[in-house]
Amino acid sequence: MxxxxxxxxxxxxxxxxxxxxxxxxxxxxxxxxxxxxxxxxxxxxxxxxxxxxxxxPTRRVVTDGNTILCPADGKVVVIEETEETEYFRDKRIQVSIFMSPINVHINRNPVSGKVTFFRYHPGKYLVAWHPKSSTLNERTSIAVRTEAGKEVLFRQIAGAMARRIVWYVQEGIAVEQGKEFGFIKFGSRVDVFLPLGTKIDVKIGDRVSGGLTTLGRFD
The missing domain is CATH 1.10.287 (Helix Hairpins)
Structure with missing residues (x-):
């Protein structure tokens, strides 16, 4: 390590x-x-x-075009159908992972594909589990389209302690599943928005590992 x-x-x-x-x-x-x-x-x-x-830590990532890997270490705190209003503007399945200060804070691509959307938003520093943190806090939003045409959006969200979000991607580049796309310092959250019909393999309260845990599978 x-x-x-x-x-x-x-x-x-x-x-x-x-x-x-x-x-x-x-x-x-x-x-x-x-x-x-x-x-x-x-x-x-x-x-x-x-x-x-x-x-x-060194991790052996097994890539699979039909699966969505967890983008971060932490705890699953949200699994729900919701309206994604920034990019998709339709119904999606949201899975959120809360990272405490003791977790590894490397963020990893949940899927391989092409970055079709990227936005950085300065904002507040509400506690990461606050319902409005995903729209009011400092954050990035990144959408990736897979070779099969499936599109996933994932969002880095700063928490009350996090004061710096780092990202290594931009629109138009190709990304590989399990590779680093960013880092958030000192407590934070990552939201993942998946197509309806995605089979979710985790449940609320699960402890997950970035690049290792499978969040779900495309239908």
């Missing part, structure tokens, strides 16, 4: 903060053993937390 490139700057900042904090404690309170060790422990916990957040 390695550290994701999006974490380099954040980790460097954390290391600098830890170094300064420990130096100040040693300079001003070296005789206070309890305080010194408290700072040591808190520094260690902070470093480990940030380090694990940006971990990038």
């Amino acid at each position: 390695t550290i994701h490139k999006e974490g380099y700057t954040s980790i460097a900042i954390v290391v600098l903060v830890i170094f300064v904090a420990n130096a100040l404690v040693h300079y001003f309170a070296s005789d206070n053993t309890f305080l010194v060790w408290t700072v040591y422990v808190l520094s260690f916990l902070l470093f480990v937390t940030v380090l694990q957040f940006f971990r990038s």
Whole structure:
């Protein structure tokens, strides 16, 4: 397992903060053993937390043109038929995955195909499970059409802690199922909008893994 490139700057900042904090404690309170060790422990916990957040585990993705892979690690919080109003403007099956700060935050393409739509929207930072977060929060919307003509839209949504959405796609390019399309820092959510009739293979409350768990299968 390695550290994701999006974490380099954040980790460097954390290391600098830890170094300064420990130096100040040693300079001003070296005789206070309890305080010194408290700072040591808190520094260690902070470093480990940030380090694990940006971990990038190696995964063996099995591609299949008839399946939709999970785009993110986390927990399934929504499965419902809904109106997708930004691109499709019709009824779709929405599956939403909530990513807590302890999850891997790499986002992966659920299908292979051509990017037919991309939009970035600046916005608010409501908690990721808020019903209006998918339309009010900072977010991206990406639609991909498969070789079979099936079209899937997936949306990165920033949460209350997430302050930066990163994406690596644009309209017109070809993407491969299971490969990275983006990253969201510190807690967030991904919505996937699937054609009606798609067989859903997960249920609410399931823990899922990006690029490994099958969300559903095309009819």
